[in-house]
Amino acid sequence: MKKQPVPYKIYLEEKEMPTHYYNVRADMKQKPAPLINPGTHQPMTAEELEHVFCTELVKQELDNDTPYIAIPDEIRSFYKMYRPSPLVRAYELERKLQTPAHIYYKFEGNNTSGSHKLNSAIAQAYYAKKQGLIGLTTETGAGQWGTALSMACAYLGMDLKVYMVKGSYHQKPFRREVMRTYGASVTPSPSDTTEVGRRILAAHPDTTGSLGCAISEAVEYAVTHEGYRYVLGSVLNQVLLHQSVIGLETKAAMDKYGIRPDIIIGCAGGGSNLGGLIAPFMGQKLRGEADYHIIAIEPASCPSFTRGKYAYDFCDTGMICPLAKMYTLGSDFIPSPNHAGGLRYHGMSPILSELYHQGLMEARSVEQTSVFEAAEYFARIEGILPAPESSHAIRVALDEAIRCKETGEEKTILFGLTGTGYFDLKAYEEYNDGTMTDYIPTDEELARSLAKLPKMD
Amino acid sequence: MKKQPVPYKIYLEEKEMPTHYYNVRADMKQKPAPLINPGTHQPMTAEELEHVFCTELVKQELDNDTPYIAIPDEIRSFYKMYRPSPLVRAYELERKLQTPAHIYYKFEGNNTSGSHKLNSAIAQAYYAKKQGLIGLTTETGAGQWGTALSMACAYLGMDLKVYMVKGSYHQKPFRREVMRTYGASVTPSPSDTTEVGRRILAAHPDTTGSLGCAISEAVEYAVTHEGYRYVLGSVLNQVLLHQSVIGLETKAAMDKYGIRPDIIIGCAGGGSNLGGLIAPFMGQKLRGEADYHIIAIEPASCPSFTRGKYAYDFCDTGMICPLAKMYTLGSDFIPSPNHAGGLRYHGMSPILSELYHQGLMEARSVEQTSVFEAAEYFARIEGILPAPESSHAIRVALDEAIRCKETGEEKTILFGLTGTGYFDLKAYEEYNDGTMTDYIPTDEELARSLAKLPKMD
Numbered sequence: 001m002k003k004q005p006v007p008y009k010i011y012l013e014e015k016e017m018p019t020h021y022y023n024v025r026a027d028m029k030q031k032p033a034p035l036i037n038p039g040t041h042q043p044m045t046a047e048e049l050e051h052v053f054c055t056e057l058v059k060q061e062l063d064n065d066t067p068y069i070a071i072p073d074e075i076r077s078f079y080k081m082y083r084p085s086p087l088v089r090a091y092e093l094e095r096k097l098q099t100p101a102h103i104y105y106k107f108e109g110n111n112t113s114g115s116h117k118l119n120s121a122i123a124q125a126y127y128a129k130k131q132g133l134i135g136l137t138t139e140t141g142a143g144q145w146g147t148a149l150s151m152a153c154a155y156l157g158m159d160l161k162v163y164m165v166k167g168s169y170h171q172k173p174f175r176r177e178v179m180r181t182y183g184a185s186v187t188p189s190p191s192d193t194t195e196v197g198r199r200i201l202a203a204h205p206d207t208t209g210s211l212g213c214a215i216s217e218a219v220e221y222a223v224t225h226e227g228y229r230y231v232l233g234s235v236l237n238q239v240l241l242h243q244s245v246i247g248l249e250t251k252a253a254m255d256k257y258g259i260r261p262d263i264i265i266g267c268a269g270g271g272s273n274l275g276g277l278i279a280p281f282m283g284q285k286l287r288g289e290a291d292y293h294i295i296a297i298e299p300a301s302c303p304s305f306t307r308g309k310y311a312y313d314f315c316d317t318g319m320i321c322p323l324a325k326m327y328t329l330g331s332d333f334i335p336s337p338n339h340a341g342g343l344r345y346h347g348m349s350p351i352l353s354e355l356y357h358q359g360l361m362e363a364r365s366v367e368q369t370s371v372f373e374a375a376e377y378f379a380r381i382e383g384i385l386p387a388p389e390s391s392h393a394i395r396v397a398l399d400e401a402i403r404c405k406e407t408g409e410e411k412t413i414l415f416g417l418t419g420t421g422y423f424d425l426k427a428y429e430e431y432n433d434g435t436m437t438d439y440i441p442t443d444e445e446l447a448r449s450l451a452k453l454p455k456m457d
Numbered sequence: 458m459k460k461q462p463v464p465y466k467i468y469l470e471e472k473e474m475p476t477h478y479y480n481v482r483a484d485m486k487q488k489p490a491p492l493i494n495p496g497t498h499q500p501m502t503a504e505e506l507e508h509v510f511c512t513e514l515v516k517q518e519l520d521n522d523t524p525y526i527a528i529p530d531e532i533r534s535f536y537k538m539y540r541p542s543p544l545v546r547a548y549e550l551e552r553k554l555q556t557p558a559h560i561y562y563k564f565e566g567n568n569t570s571g572s573h574k575l576n577s578a579i580a581q582a583y584y585a586k587k588q589g590l591i592g593l594t595t596e597t598g599a600g601q602w603g604t605a606l607s608m609a610c611a612y613l614g615m616d617l618k619v620y621m622v623k624g625s626y627h628q629k630p631f632r633r634e635v636m637r638t639y640g641a642s643v644t645p646s647p648s649d650t651t652e653v654g655r656r657i658l659a660a661h662p663d664t665t666g667s668l669g670c671a672i673s674e675a676v677e678y679a680v681t682h683e684g685y686r687y688v689l690g691s692v693l694n695q696v697l698l699h700q701s702v703i704g705l706e707t708k709a710a711m712d713k714y715g716i717r718p719d720i721i722i723g724c725a726g727g728g729s730n731l732g733g734l735i736a737p738f739m740g741q742k743l744r745g746e747a748d749y750h751i752i753a754i755e756p757a758s759c760p761s762f763t764r765g766k767y768a769y770d771f772c773d774t775g776m777i778c779p780l781a782k783m784y785t786l787g788s789d790f791i792p793s794p795n796h797a798g799g800l801r802y803h804g805m806s807p808i809l810s811e812l813y814h815q816g817l818m819e820a821r822s823v824e825q826t827s828v829f830e831a832a833e834y835f836a837r838i839e840g841i842l843p844a845p846e847s848s849h850a851i852r853v854a855l856d857e858a859i860r861c862k863e864t865g866e867e868k869t870i871l872f873g874l875t876g877t878g879y880f881d882l883k884a885y886e887e888y889n890d891g892t893m894t895d896y897i898p899t900d901e902e903l904a905r906s907l908a909k910l911p912k913m914d
Contacts, residue, residue: 007471008537014464080465081549081840092538092612110567112842112877154837155549174882178842180889181833376638380611383538385569385635420569422879425631432637 115419142341143175234270243276271349330449572876599798600632691727700733728806787906
């Protein structure tokens with residue numbers, strides 16, 4: 001293919017946007033392990049899952065075979081308001097680093113939710129609306145997912161109840177106000193609106209809450225109110241399916257200019273961004289059509305891939321959700337209070353866990369201060385102030401580009417820039433003030449939480 | 458011309474981006490009035506202006522004749538990192554409003570500074586760097602201009618001193634941290650780093666500062682330090698020149714699809730956004746090639762066009778800068794503490810003032826709560842959370858689209874969406890809580906500040 005000069009930003013045309021989600025499970029010989037009912041230890045049936053999730057999403061959650069699933073027109077219309085997202089050639093970064101590497105990033109931050117979360121939020125809200133449901137419930141910690149879902153629900157005219165960890169509710173009033181502006185009702189958790197919330201408040205009146213508790217409240221509200229369902233922003237198979245639009249757009253843009261990445265890098269918390277970015281590339285790899293060096297980056301403070309165990313575990317700290325087989329640190333592992341809220345999950349997407357287990361990708365962990373060093377460097381050169389989560393990927397992209405400078409290799413590096421750091425300035429302030437610290441859990445700490453994994457027969 | 462279907466977002470290709478700024482003064486028969494030396498009442502000479510501004514920018518400030526001025530490659534490289542900005546067709550808004558109008562907006566918020574300010578910041582920093590200067594000084598209130606200039610200076614490796622109004626410094630720590638992340642030194646004003654700051658502090662130790670005082674400190678620092686110059690983010694002719702990229706991109710994108718706006722709407726504080734957006738359209742109008750209905754929107758609380766006087770006045774409250782002939786409310790007019798920080802200037806760009814004076818554009822003022830009502834409506838439908846400033850234009854675009862619905866006219870409405878409201882959530886909180894108020898200055902108040910206009914011979 002004759003190569004055209006690559007512009008700073010490649011925008012697909014609207015008509016080149018994906019018409020189908022890509023389901024990487026269809027190309028996996030060994031499928032990800034099914035969700036398990038914690039009572040019976042049997043795989044969750046569609047019927048059981050439909051108490052919590054809407055019908056179409058349950059179908060997507062369980063579908064290990066269909067490779068391409070059509071994106072409904074209504075979802076595509078919404079996507080057209082903020083997608084295609086740009087694939088950026090980091091010319092300025094390359095020049096500054098004096099590296100022979102070619103660096104690309106797929107930037108998902110140019111929307112008000114500030115991250116890729118919106119891609120799945122609109123899909124989940126759409127299917128729920130189509131089923132005739134009137135509202136959704138969810139939990140939010142840092143607030144990215146809650147914001148994305150608020151935007152989707154506002155667009156579709158659906159009600160939304162967000163349980164926001166009480167500490168965040170008061171410390172992050174701006175995220176809360178974005179959600180309120182989009183019409184969501186935001187309740188600090190624990191609250192007196194649920195059984196479980198009242199129980200916790202009675203026992204710990206001064207608690208600032210936890211994600212586990214907020215999940216439990218959101219689920220309770222959904223299962224006890226007609227016309228409501230609970231939705232989740234990462235980890236699940238359905239979420240990775242929706243996020244495949246990231247990778248599909250990236251691959252289409254690269255193909256258009258005859259670019260082939262050697263290394264693909266993404267940050268991984270629950271895994272939705274990385275799973276979405278790598279989907280079509282991993283598909284090629286699984287089908288034996290191409291090979292890519294894929295690297296998942298996680299915080300050293302919450303190292304599920306690099307120091308966790310591949311085992312069945314609870315998805316929530318409240319232990320009311322199904323069991324998933326995944327790389328996990330144990331459902332009561334408490335990561336240090338680092339600033340990458342989206343990477344503080346104890347487990348990892350079952351799909352990515354299985355792919356990693358099969359040796360199809362690498363994983364690395366990086367420390368917080370080196371992540372912010374990379375973030376600041378990147379911001380000053382490329383202009384964009386990155387989210388702390390995304391900056392994990394930036395750190396390793398810089399490391400790899402510097403290695404190319406040393407070896408003289410002209411590798412093509414692709415990374416996912418999942419979002420912006422506009423609501424993370426408290427973290428930047430700590431970094432600017434030199435008061436940011438690193439934290440790595442000890443082996444003893446990890447052994448303690450891993451010892452509590454549920455016993456499977 | 459055969460019309461192609463218009464996508465949700467029109468992105469020009471990189472090679473279609475403007476290569477020249479357009480200087481609307483070249484097409485004005487009656488030129489804007491020159492800046493005047495407040496001591497001699499004579500037009501400011503280049504030599505006088507060069508104490509404060511760098512040489513090339515003084516040239517641009519005084520150039521009333523050259524229609525097209527080449528954009529240097531280095532500036533174009535920077536633009537390519539965040540431009541072209543999208544011209545958005547608001548299909549969803551049209552559908553929701555059930556209006557026959559076609560609504561377009563040029564969205565300048567997809568960069569970390571969050572607004573169009575970056576277009577002039579990089580140009581001003583570039584020319585200063587090229588002249589061998591080592592640093593710049595400026596003032597900032599809400600922080601948008603300071604952020605933009607920090608990004609530009611970080612990219613070029615220039616030093617930057619920002620004097621930030623003390624009240625904002627403490628109340629808007631996030632804006633401050635963005636600037637620090639980009640390497641700027643941010644000083645709360647008044648400070649003990651300048652003569653004027655020390656004087657004010659001695660007299661009013663508890664003051665929270667003012668924009669006027671911050672300007673005075675920034676100017677003093679620049680004129681008393683070798684290798685420094687002062688820069689300003691709006692009002693000046695040079696700034697409108699740089700901002701013409703907004704309008705040039707808009708017109709190129711519209712021409713590509715055979716679109717011709719009937720109504721062009723922009724918010725106006727100092728006038729840089731509106732002046733930039735309308736530049737090429739106004740050029741056609743001045744040359745008699747086309748006609749457009751152009752509307753400037755200002756807050757009812759700071760109504761320089763609609764209730765001010767066209768006269769020579771000081772540009773700063775400290776009365777140390779040159780006099781400009783402009784629509785003004787008087788340099789000691791204190792607008793109410795409304796939330797559109799970028800629209801709280803007592804005067805208006807001399808270029809726009811002259812164009813308005815000639816009857817080439819209309820002006821309207823709108824009240825704060827109706828602006829936020831429009832902002833929320835827009836956010837929920839189009840996804841983007843708009844800046845309070847930009848929402849003034851949204852308000853009138855909605856009004857015009859609703860009028861089209863009533864009359865059945867299929868008008869094409871274009872407005873400038875200058876930025877995002879991610880750092881204005883305090884304002885949204887007030888609106889969400891129902892505690893937002895409107896404020897309109899009384900005739901007596903205006904008469905009092907207008908009575909203090911400098912006497913000209």
